[in-house]
Amino acid sequence: MVQGKWTRLVVVLVALVLVAAMATTAGAQSRVRLTVWGRDLPDDDPAHAYIREVVTTFQAKNPDIELEYIALGDPGIQDKVKVSMATNTDLPDIFQTWGGSTMGGYADAGRLLDLTEELESIPTSAAAKAAMSWKGKTYGVAPFFAIAGVYVNEGLFESLGLTVPTTLQEMEEVADKLLAAGYQPFALGARDKWPALATYMYLVNRYGGMEAFADAQARRARFDSEPFVQAALKYQEWVEKGYFGPTPLGEAYGDAQLLMATGIAGMHVTGSWMNAQYSDPGFTDQTLGFYPFPLLPGGKGKITDVMGQTDIGFAATWVAADKKDAVVRFMKHLMDPEVIAAEPGRISSVPGVVAPSRLTQMAADVFAQAEAVQFWWDQDLPPNITTPLNDTILKFFLPGADVRQALAEFEELAEEVMGPAAR
Amino acid sequence: MQATQIRPRRPRDWRGIVFQAVMLLPAIAFLAIFMYYPIEETFRLSLMRSTGLGDEVYVGFQNYARLFRDAEFRAGFVNVLLWAFWSVVIQIPYSFFVAYALCLYRNHFTRPLRAIFFLANVLPSAITAMLGQFVFAPRYGVIATLAQRFKWTWLQRIDFLGDPDLAFWSIFALATWAYTGFGIVYLMANIEQIPRDIEEAAKLDGANRWQYAWHVVLPMVAYPIRILAILSIVGSLKLFDLPYLMTRGGPGYATTTLGIILYQQGFVNWQYGRAAAIGVVIFLLSLVFTVALFSMQRREGELQ
Numbered sequence: 001m002v003q004g005k006w007t008r009l010v011v012v013l014v015a016l017v018l019v020a021a022m023a024t025t026a027g028a029q030s031r032v033r034l035t036v037w038g039r040d041l042p043d044d045d046p047a048h049a050y051i052r053e054v055v056t057t058f059q060a061k062n063p064d065i066e067l068e069y070i071a072l073g074d075p076g077i078q079d080k081v082k083v084s085m086a087t088n089t090d091l092p093d094i095f096q097t098w099g100g101s102t103m104g105g106y107a108d109a110g111r112l113l114d115l116t117e118e119l120e121s122i123p124t125s126a127a128a129k130a131a132m133s134w135k136g137k138t139y140g141v142a143p144f145f146a147i148a149g150v151y152v153n154e155g156l157f158e159s160l161g162l163t164v165p166t167t168l169q170e171m172e173e174v175a176d177k178l179l180a181a182g183y184q185p186f187a188l189g190a191r192d193k194w195p196a197l198a199t200y201m202y203l204v205n206r207y208g209g210m211e212a213f214a215d216a217q218a219r220r221a222r223f224d225s226e227p228f229v230q231a232a233l234k235y236q237e238w239v240e241k242g243y244f245g246p247t248p249l250g251e252a253y254g255d256a257q258l259l260m261a262t263g264i265a266g267m268h269v270t271g272s273w274m275n276a277q278y279s280d281p282g283f284t285d286q287t288l289g290f291y292p293f294p295l296l297p298g299g300k301g302k303i304t305d306v307m308g309q310t311d312i313g314f315a316a317t318w319v320a321a322d323k324k325d326a327v328v329r330f331m332k333h334l335m336d337p338e339v340i341a342a343e344p345g346r347i348s349s350v351p352g353v354v355a356p357s358r359l360t361q362m363a364a365d366v367f368a369q370a371e372a373v374q375f376w377w378d379q380d381l382p383p384n385i386t387t388p389l390n391d392t393i394l395k396f397f398l399p400g401a402d403v404r405q406a407l408a409e410f411e412e413l414a415e416e417v418m419g420p421a422a423r
Numbered sequence: 424m425q426a427t428q429i430r431p432r433r434p435r436d437w438r439g440i441v442f443q444a445v446m447l448l449p450a451i452a453f454l455a456i457f458m459y460y461p462i463e464e465t466f467r468l469s470l471m472r473s474t475g476l477g478d479e480v481y482v483g484f485q486n487y488a489r490l491f492r493d494a495e496f497r498a499g500f501v502n503v504l505l506w507a508f509w510s511v512v513i514q515i516p517y518s519f520f521v522a523y524a525l526c527l528y529r530n531h532f533t534r535p536l537r538a539i540f541f542l543a544n545v546l547p548s549a550i551t552a553m554l555g556q557f558v559f560a561p562r563y564g565v566i567a568t569l570a571q572r573f574k575w576t577w578l579q580r581i582d583f584l585g586d587p588d589l590a591f592w593s594i595f596a597l598a599t600w601a602y603t604g605f606g607i608v609y610l611m612a613n614i615e616q617i618p619r620d621i622e623e624a625a626k627l628d629g630a631n632r633w634q635y636a637w638h639v640v641l642p643m644v645a646y647p648i649r650i651l652a653i654l655s656i657v658g659s660l661k662l663f664d665l666p667y668l669m670t671r672g673g674p675g676y677a678t679t680t681l682g683i684i685l686y687q688q689g690f691v692n693w694q695y696g697r698a699a700a701i702g703v704v705i706f707l708l709s710l711v712f713t714v715a716l717f718s719m720q721r722r723e724g725e726l727q
Contacts, residue, residue, distance in 0.1 A: 079690050086475030086695075105693070109476035191584060193671055247561035249674040250585025255560060264562075384474070384692040391495070391673075398587060398675050409494075 031066045032326045035092040036314070037081065041071040046276050046344050050144075050312065053342035058333045065326050078102075085111050093320035094330060099131035099142060099310045100379030106317075107134040113316040115139060118328045122335050127373040128349035131310045140315030141331045144346035147308040147367050148198040148293070148376070151260060151268040151278060155287040156183065162266075164289070166303075168206060168234075168296045171267075175243050178266045185243040187265035189256030190397060193390040194378065199269045200393050201307045201377055202293040203231035209300030210372050216414075217381065222421040223414050224407035227300075232403035236396045249397055261286065269293065272363040273311050276345025279357040290362040292369075306370035309379050311346045385410075385417050462706065468699035475695045486700035496701070498676035499684045502591065506680070507659035507712075511652050514599050518606030519648065523636055525607070526614045537608060544604035552668030555597040559583035559669075584670050587677040594669050594678055601665070602658075606651050613647045614640055653716050657709045681705050 042052035055069045070092070072080050077096055084091050085106050097103045106112050116138045128142040152164050157174075160181055165171035175185035189195040204212050208227025215221035216228070239248060251259075257277065259265035261284035268274070278288045295303045314334060316327045333339060340348050344356050347364050355361035378386040388410060395406040415421065469486055471479040490496045521540065525533050543551065558565045561582055570578035583593040617640065625635045641648075663682030666672055672679035672687075681701055689698030 075690075082475065082690055082693075105474070105476055111476070191670060191673065193673065245561075246580065247582035247585045249587075250559075250561040250582040252556070252560075255563065258563065382693075384694055387687050387691050391675075394673060395675060 031064055032323050033066045033068060034094065034320075034323065034326050034330060035068045035070070036330070037070050037072055037077060037092040037095040038314075039072065039074050039077045039096050042069065046280060050340065050343040050346070053339050054334060057339060058330065061333070062326075062329060065329070067330075081106075085109065091317045091319045093323065093327060094140075094314050094316050097140065097310070097313055097315050098379050099133075099140070099313050099315070100375050101381060102379065102383050103132070103139060103315055104134040105383060106315075107137070107139060111317055112139045113318050113320055113324070113327065115316060115324075115328065115331070118324065119331060122332060123351050124335065125349045125351070125367075127308055127367075127370075128310065128313075130373075131375060131379075132313055132315060140313060141335050142310040142313035142349055143334050143340055144311035144313075144343065145308055145349045145367070146271040146273045146311035146347065147306050147363060147370070147373075148202065148269065148271050149306075149363060149366055150291045150293055151270065151274065152289050152291055153260065153263060153266050153286050154289045156263055156266055164291050165294045167294050171294045172238075174266070175238070175241070179242060184245040184259060184265040185267060186238075186245075187256035187259040187268040188244045188248055189251055189253035190244070190248050190394060191250060191252040191255075193394055195253045195256065195270060196393045196397070197376070197378060197390060198271065198307065200231060200235055200396075201374070202269065202301075203234055204228055205305050205307070205374065206293070206296040206299045206301035207231050207234075209302070210305055210374060212300070213374060213377065216421065217418075219419050219421045223411040224404060228407055229404055232396055232407060235393075236401065236403055239397050244397075249394070260284065260288065271309070271311070272347055272360075272367075273345070275347075275357060275359040275363060276343075279345065279359045288359065290359050290366065292366045302371065304369055304371040306367065306373050307376060308367070308370075308373045309376035381414075382417050385413055388413050465699045465702045465706070468696055469703045471696045471699075473695040474693045476693075479696070482696065486697045487704075490697065490700055490704070495676050495679060496681075496684055499672075499679045499681045500704075502676075502678065503660050503662055503680050505591075506595065506662055507656045509595060510598075510602075510655040510659050514603050514655060515606060515648060515651055517599065518603045518610055518651065519641070519644070521603070522607045522610035522614055523640060526611055527632060537611065540607045541604040543601045544608075546601070548601070548664035549668060551597065551601045552665055555594070555665070555669055556584070558597075559593050561585065585674055587674045590670050590674060590677045594666050597669070598665055602655075609651065610644055610647060613644045617643050649716055649719075653713055656712045656716075660705050660708050660712075 038051060040048040040051045042048060042055040044052075051071075055067065058065075059067050081095050081097070088111065091111070103112070114137050116133075116136075119138050119141060122141060124141065125145060128145045129138065131145070132138060132140045132142050154164075156162075156178075157164065160177060162174050162177060163170075165174050178185045186199075188199075201213070204227050207230045208225075212221070212225070212227040216223050216225065238244065245251065245259075245265075256265070256268060256270075257274070260268045260278065263286045272290065275290070277283045292303050292306070295301065314331070316331075320327045335350055337348075337350055337353050340350055340353050341356075345360055347355075347360060347367055355364050374380070378389060381389065392406050392410040395401045396403055411421070468479075470481060470483060472482045472485075473479040525536060546554075556564070561567055561584075564583075566581075566583070567579055570576070582589065584590050621639060621643075622635070625639050630638065661682055662680045663686065666678040666680055667683050667686070670678045672683040681704065685698050685701040685705070688694045688701065
């Protein structure tokens with residue numbers, strides 16, 4: 001009896017080991033495994049519709065590739081990629097990235113896979129391609145590109161007899177009228193810090209033109225030079241007038257969206273990634289439109305100067321060097337118009353894709369007319385000064401803040417990281 | 424005194440020594456790999472300039488010098504010390520008060536109440552922070568909605584998380600709700616251990632409830648209270664989750680902490696050396712407070 005029990009156990013164990021061995025060798029022989037780290041879950045959320053389409057259809061169309069897609073959330077995706085890149089271990093084959101200087105840091109450290117030749121033939125917009133390139137080499141694709149602009153509550157404007165502003169002065173008049181009628185002129189969400197950047201980037205541009213930021217970045221000018229100070233003073237004036245509501249620092253980005261969705265706020269300066277939600281009748285019963293940020297007559301900025309950044313982008317790492325073919329197939333799949341058609345709101349970088357909503361079309365039009373695109377500053381500056389940048393802008397919101405002092409402190413930090421600016 | 428007694432030399436028990444060594448080895452190995460090595464690495468890294476990518480450059484104590492010149496770090500430093508101070512001054516007396524009251528007025532509400540007080544402690548801090556935002560948010564928050572309903576405009580105007588003078592206290596209030604559950608349960612367990620005859624003796628001597636609490640219960644739970652104080656102080660020094668989730672350390676630097684600055688320097692700003700230096704500061708501060716409080720305990724023990 002005892003002997004029989006042991007025999008049975010051994011037979012079962014041997015069988016298990018054989019099955020496991022067969023399973024692993026069979027898998028290894030025929031299928032390439034592609035590990036992809038992304039931000040969003042491939043679930044039913046309308047904001048995740050594209051990524052769900054990517055994951056489900058890629059697996060169906062490419063049975064010889066085993067796709068392992070892992071959703072890490074935000075900032076989870078950025079933290080995890082950063083740590084893996086630093087230790088150079090456990091890297092995925094492909095990861096979601098917003099391109100720009102952060103991706104550039106990984107490229108400089110030799111962690112990325114150069115796909116310049118392989119991705120050459122994929123049609124894409126110049127801005128999206130530039131965002132996923134660094135020092136002349138392309139490391140990935142950005143199927144969607146976001147631009148910042150002004151969401152306007154058209155229904156509310158009509159009922160109050162207001163017209164969409166085209167100059168900063170008109171914008172202030174509209175804001176004053178909204179305020180007088182009991183509405184909050186702008187939704188913002190400054191508690192999350194980063195949402196306050198979009199308005200400031202545009203104000204600096206409208207005062208100093210594209211060269212204002214470009215010069216500071218290239219260290220030909222200081223970050224506390226005139227356009228930066230003028231823009232900060234204007235921003236501060238708007239805060240003090242109550243354009244961002246009585247509690248601007250108490251509201252998070254989600255609160256700002258609700259203010260727009262419920263018709264409490266009249267305008268929202270932010271990225272075009274809000275298109276899907278702002279045209280979803282389940283989210284808002286208001287009629288919203290997307291317009292370029294107004295012009296400052298006499299300022300150096302042009303209405304065709306646009307702030308933009310990668311909305312969804314993916315790049316490959318060096319560990320995928322021996323499966324380049326699978327990587328390129330995945331990249332092409334990301335840029336496949338049929339797959340992109342699943343997206344309900346973002347602006348596609350692939351030419352010829354029909355916009356899924358009126359808002360997307362409006363944003364795409366603004367983008368199409370853009371003559372110059374400046375990447376979102378926090379994607380374009382070295383990563384070690386982007387948090388201080390957002391903190392600096394938030395200081396404009398504090399009562400009695402000295403904006404010159406705040407900008408001078410930021411300049412000091414920029415000098416430490418990027419070198420001194422020419423006087 | 425029997426110190427002069429001469430003990431016969433016993434042969435060394437080698438088997439026993441080997442046995443002890445083998446039993447201790449896994450623990451020592453674990454400590455070495457997961458505690459001592461990372462601590463040593465943090466010290467080493469704090470003397471380097473390192474982005475995590477590429478080479479590390481030795482910069483001596485530059486990271487530390489830079490930290491103490493930095494307004495954000497100074498704000499975070501002051502915030503955690505204030506947090507530690509008020510935790511000890513507010514949260515511990517509050518815990519003691521509730522625990523004593525629950526022990527004194529024992530009835531069939533005691534157990535459910537204890538569970539309710541402890542419940543907040545069981546919630547993950549992400550949930551606690553969400554609840555906090557739900558309560559304090561302007562316009563849609565619980566307080567704002569109530570104020571609107573009762574037309575208390577003064578209350579409606581208060582910006583709990585966006586006002587630099589108030590944000591710290593809003594989060595501290597939430598933390599008091601969330602963290603004192605542990606103190607209450609821990610002190611209750613200790614108060615319940617006090618022998619009945621001591622309580623009866625105190626009553627016979629004519630002590631009222633305040634006198635009993637002050638002269639009998641408090642001295643008898645002095646040690647657990649000290650443990651709570653150490654946990655509070657060290658917890659405050661490492662504070663990260665609630666302020667980060669509620670306000671990202673803002674507005675301005677009003678609610679920033681050493682933990683938040685460490686995270687941002689390391690993971691957002693790519694300044695591993697500076698982040699390590701903050702880690703060392705937190706470590707040394709925790710060490711100083713812990714050693715100080717335990718040595719106070721020892722000295723009092725010797726005096727008694």
